[in-house]
Amino acid sequence: MKYHIEQMRLNNLRRISMKLLITSDVHGNNLALEEVINQHKDVDYHINAGDMCLDPKIWENYHIIAVKGNNDFGSDLPYIRILDLDGIRILLTHGHIEHVKFGLDRLKLKAKVNDAQIVIFGHTHERYMMVDEDILFINPGALGDYHQSYAIYENKQVTFYKRAQ
16 A cells, blocks of 8 residues: 655646656565556656666566666666656766765756756665755655655656555
């Protein structure tokens, strides 16, 4: 059973009908990933902020837009991606290179330099959402640890969920 943690409405983003499934830090928990994907088949995009630690064939079958995390050894994914999804510019990174466990200053700078409206990151295993200088920062938490959390972005709202165990 999922439950609502926090929700926020954003007024500065143009498109309101796009729906994103946002995951991070799966750490090889294929069962959790498959359950969440099957529960949210209506999303437009599935974005993962790294540390999937899965055989690439598994996540390629699900058409996941992903980056490489600090535990994705041997992966040829990029460490950072700049996405333009339906008119919304998204910076996607795991966050270890930007040292997000010690603050978001480096990540904020990358967001500004790349004109990102949304920044999606992971690495800390903690759910997080903040708007700073009209940039939305989202960390869905870790799907692969005991929290088993993820996020949905839809209609200018971010909702955090916890997977039932």
